[in-house]
Amino acid sequence: MDNNILDLLIKYSNRSDITALADENQEMTYKELYEYIWHFRENQAESNILKNNRVGVIIDQSVTSTLIILILLQLNTTFLLVDNKQTKADLNRISQKTDIFIWIGAIESKNLFGDQGCTFISYQDFLSSNFSTEHLPEISLNKEKSILQITSGTTGPVKVAIISHSTLFQGSRFYSRWFNLTPQDTILTTVPFNHNFGLVGGLLSSLLSGSKLIISNKPTAKYVGKMIKKYGATVILAVPLLFELLVRSNHIAPQNLSSVRVAISSGSYLSEDISQLFLNKFQIGVSQIYGSTETGVIASTNPNIKYSSESAGEIIPGVRVKITNEGRIAVKSNTLFQGYLDNRDVLNNHGYYVTEDLGKLKDNQLFLTGRVSRFINIGGRKINPLEIKDVLTSYHGIINAKVMGTGTFQSNERIIAYVQVNNGITVEMIFRYLQIELAEYKIPHEIIIVEEIPSSWKESYKL
Secondary structure, three states: OOOOOHHHHHOOOOOOOOOEOOOOOOOOEHHHHHHHHHHHHHHOOOOOOHHHHOEEEOOOOOHHHHHHHHHHHOOOEEEEEEEEEHHHHHHHHHHHHHOOOEEOHHHHHHHHHOOOEEEEEEHHHOOOOOOOOOOOOOOOOOOOEEEEEOOOOOOOOOEEEEEEEHHHHHHHHHHHHHOOOOOEEEEEOOOOOOOOOHHHHHHHHHHHHHOOEOOOOOOOHHHHHHHHHHHHEEEEEEHHHHHHHHHHHHOOOOOHHHHOOOOOOOOOOOOOHHHHHHHHHHHHHHHHHHHOOEEEEEEOOOOOOOOOOOOEEOOOOOOEEEEEOOOOEEEEEEOOOEEOOOEEOOOOOOOOEEEEEEEEEEEEEEEEEEOOOOEEEEEEEEEOOHHHHHHHHHHOOEEEEEEEOOHHHHHEEEEEEEEEOOOOHHHHHHHHHHHOOOOHHHHHOOEEEOOOOOOOOOOOOOO
């Protein structure tokens, strides 16, 4: 089995005529990609720093940052990916939570680490091996050979999931087989690689299949439509919101997507209405993937089969699903994570991971009926309201706060914050503070000042 990047690439390593990765500004062939990773591995053969320490990478969805991800996988480094929307305060909290004090990023990210005791290495310095390891502490934390992913916890501000490298490769095999990906395919991903859907479904499955991967860092309908037409994309990965934007946009005609044979949605629920509108406009059915960071893919719809609105699709081969007495979905498969950094004991006595989703099974189909979690779903991102509350109450003028999501578990929500404040504190002041402390997508859509927050308000948030 292909469980490292060079093994994955070797089949196409002599092909200088096949593009492996492309963004708007750069392309790399399979031959260039293989040779670059091979030479980097040889140059770093004596260095234990990247092998024995956890590393953080701030990704900008460029070919350059993608190359760094693949190198770290080849070196068996344990690393965490975050997008470039994180603030200095976000990164400080993440560093403390994960014991990551070596960060790689675009040069403009350097000012985010001025006084945090972290070592910053720019993309260019990393790829040219132009960084010293003499002063870096070797703290021997990297035993997992894993990727760390930030996921939404239900009992605290943030959880960090541990996913083995071999699990990532196993997940990519599902995408390749289920969607019959081949070297003739051009895959366009609009999903960041710090999410499993983008990393496994987009990046690793494309390399496993010998396909061309086009990386979009602007998930707007106009830009994505242009990229599909420019590269002749045959497969597109996106969150439901983008499919809705493509449907609604007057600038995107059916011929813009005429090359697409497979459309894949994940990250949140794709409504039956949007799925049908997309089919009517572009004559393309959308396959919906259901899964999570902790489980990998659990179920998938077939665009040629009509499902009820509650169906998440068919349980995929190799995955076992049970419904607990409480109605929660429990999963057992070879793509389960290894636990959280602060809690490795996450499986029940039978080896199942019990999710926060409620559901039922019928004829090998999984039906979603609700959630017991407190997540707020923003464009496919699962936001924990407790994290936002903690940041709000750390502001000197806020006495108490309550953060809620509006909408349903099957739709994109809005974040609403209710705050009890001291005299003189305004909504504008609070927004300015949050812009420093939180990534943009975590900032509430609306902040409402109230005289008090009654203790009778439910701690569970609206489904």
